[in-house]
Amino acid sequence: MPDAEPMRLLAHSVALAPLGGVEICTLQDAIGLAGRGHSLGVAHGADGPLRAAYEAAGIDLDGPHRFGFDPRTALRDVRAFSRPARWARQRATEVVWLNRVEHLPWGQAVARWSGAALVCHLHAPPPFRWLRPLAAGVDHLVAISGSVRDAYLDRGVDPARVTLVPNALPPRAYPRGDVAERAAARAQLGLPPDAPVVLCYGHLSRAKGVPELLRAWTQLASRRPDALLVLVDSLSAEPDPVVAAQLAQLDPRSYRLFPMATDVVPFLHAADVVAFPTLLPETFGRVVLEGLATGRPVVASRVGAVPELLSGPMARFLVPPGDADRLAVTLAGLLDWRRDEPGLGAECVAWVERHWSFPAHLDLLEGVLATARDAHRRRPGHRAPA
Numbered sequence: 001m002p003d004a005e006p007m008r009l010l011a012h013s014v015a016l017a018p019l020g021g022v023e024i025c026t027l028q029d030a031i032g033l034a035g036r037g038h039s040l041g042v043a044h045g046a047d048g049p050l051r052a053a054y055e056a057a058g059i060d061l062d063g064p065h066r067f068g069f070d071p072r073t074a075l076r077d078v079r080a081f082s083r084p085a086r087w088a089r090q091r092a093t094e095v096v097w098l099n100r101v102e103h104l105p106w107g108q109a110v111a112r113w114s115g116a117a118l119v120c121h122l123h124a125p126p127p128f129r130w131l132r133p134l135a136a137g138v139d140h141l142v143a144i145s146g147s148v149r150d151a152y153l154d155r156g157v158d159p160a161r162v163t164l165v166p167n168a169l170p171p172r173a174y175p176r177g178d179v180a181e182r183a184a185a186r187a188q189l190g191l192p193p194d195a196p197v198v199l200c201y202g203h204l205s206r207a208k209g210v211p212e213l214l215r216a217w218t219q220l221a222s223r224r225p226d227a228l229l230v231l232v233d234s235l236s237a238e239p240d241p242v243v244a245a246q247l248a249q250l251d252p253r254s255y256r257l258f259p260m261a262t263d264v265v266p267f268l269h270a271a272d273v274v275a276f277p278t279l280l281p282e283t284f285g286r287v288v289l290e291g292l293a294t295g296r297p298v299v300a301s302r303v304g305a306v307p308e309l310l311s312g313p314m315a316r317f318l319v320p321p322g323d324a325d326r327l328a329v330t331l332a333g334l335l336d337w338r339r340d341e342p343g344l345g346a347e348c349v350a351w352v353e354r355h356w357s358f359p360a361h362l363d364l365l366e367g368v369l370a371t372a373r374d375a376h377r378r379r380p381g382h383r384a385p386a
Contacts (some may be wrong), residue, residue: 007038007373010093010116012067012084012103017048018262019234020203021167021286022123025144026099028170031057032362033369041091043084043110049262062087069105081109088114094373095119095139102127108137117376119369122162124283125151139372142365145305148283163368166308167284168361169352174293176349177269179338185269191256192228196335199271199296201232201264202287205240209277209301209321214246216277216328221254227335229255232267268294273334276300279321285309293352295345297337299330314351 013026026042027050034040034057042054044063054061066080084106088096093116098107101120111118117139125148141162143149149164177185186193198217204210210231217229231247233239237260247257261267268274274291275298282304289309291298300306301321310318317334319326337344 005370007033007369008092008094009033009038009097009369010041010043010084010088010091010095010110010114011097011099012043012065012106013045013050014067014100015046015048016044016050016054016061016063017046018050018260021284022099023050025123025167025286027053028173029362029365030054030059032170032358033366034059036362036366038366039091041087041093043087060091067100067103067106069103077105078109081106082113085110085113088116094376095369097121097369099123104128104138112137117372119372121365122148122152122283124148125281126155139376140368142368144284145308147281147305147308163364165361165364165368166356167286167289168356168358169286169289169293170358171353174265174268174290176293176295176345177265178295178345181269182272185266188266189230189258189270191230191270195226195228196224196273197228197230197271198273198275198331198335199230199232199267199291200275200277201234201261201267203235204231204233204243205235206242207278207280209279210240210243211246212279212322212324212327213275213277214243214250215324216331217254218250219325219328220332221251224332224335225254227254230258230267230271231255232258232261232264234260264290265294268296271296272337273331274298275327275331276306277319277321277327278303278306280304282306289352289356292348295349297334297344297348299327299334309356313347 011026011030013023018024030040041060043065044061045065065084069077088110093114095117096107096111098120101122101124107118118137119140120138121142123144142165143162144167149162152162153159183193200213221227274296276287278301285306288298288300297317299317300310302318303321319330
């Protein structure tokens with residue numbers, strides 16, 4: 001909907017930092033919507049390195065705010081919600097665009113007190129036992145995958161209230177990197193120029209299957225001592241102790257560990273293969289798209305929404321969750337893909353471009369937000385924002 005009437009939107013983020021996929025998706029979608037002429041404000045918790053990107057897009061920021069709600073501290077929590085509600089009214093907010101369903105009480109309070117519509121973007125499975133009463137004040141729900149949509153329908157949510165808007169990546173955010181880009185990235189990161197490199201990044205935790213990856217790597221490295229595992233840990237401030245203990249047992253020449261990075265593109269360009277060995281029922285798995293978009297095959301667990309991303313010809317990169325043996329074999333078979341399947345990088349890029357278009361994603365999201373705003377305006381007793 002490139003010609004949609006400009007909207008005044010209020011989003012929120014627990015931190016202006018790349019803690020995970022939700023924070024990155026919120027940033028990229030907000031920048032995309034701002035680029036289409038919509039006015040955005042983002043209420044945030046902790047400050048962080050993503051502030052500059054928000055501000056460069058002309059997005060207003062306000063914080064720090066608390067978003068959680070606990071019945072045991074209800075009065076304190078509700079009082080805390082009054083400040084972002086005042087900010088929403090000052091901005092004449094038309095739609096509160098909530099990106100964490102667990103903060104639904106916050107979104108309901110801010111939307112109700114500011115006279116705005118409420119759209120909840122579902123990045124996670126249902127967190128509440130009694131979902132339907134809590135969702136009563138929500139104008140519409142947006143599901144990032146079929147897996148997420150089905151989880152809410154199974155809990156009794158009306159299908160007419162949920163729109164599937166699959167996640168996507170801005171086309172310039174994760175550019176394709178060929179041999180020249182790989183050489184430059186490895187020089188930048190201090191990695192050997194000729195070693196086959198497998199990359200795993202994000203939460204390096206038990207839940208993300210990293211212990212299984214390290215067991216697989218022990219097998220693989222014994223057969224391919226020239227290979228290198230690169231790990232980028234967004235939990236580097238508080239590393240998982242089980243993962244840390246396993247790393248201490250690995251040959252230090254077989255891996256490199258880096259702390260959290262705001263920009264993962266150099267690591268993707270330095271890699272030959274990306275590993276996503278998660279054990280969680282992932283609601284999307286944007287690491288898969290990020291790797292494919294840069295021209296790298298991604299070996300990932302067959303869980304949650306991941307098979308929605310790796311379907312058809314890409315399904316051969318799926319492995320059973322927790323199966324270190326299968327993971328080792330599949331990774332080993334892809335280390336030399338540039339020699340064995342020289343067209344594979346282009347196939348990965350084309351897959352993302354064909355099935356996960358960011359403009360189409362923004363069209364759908366923009367349409368849901370505009371429809372919710374217009375329906376809210378027509379509601380009897382609607383109080384227009386000041």
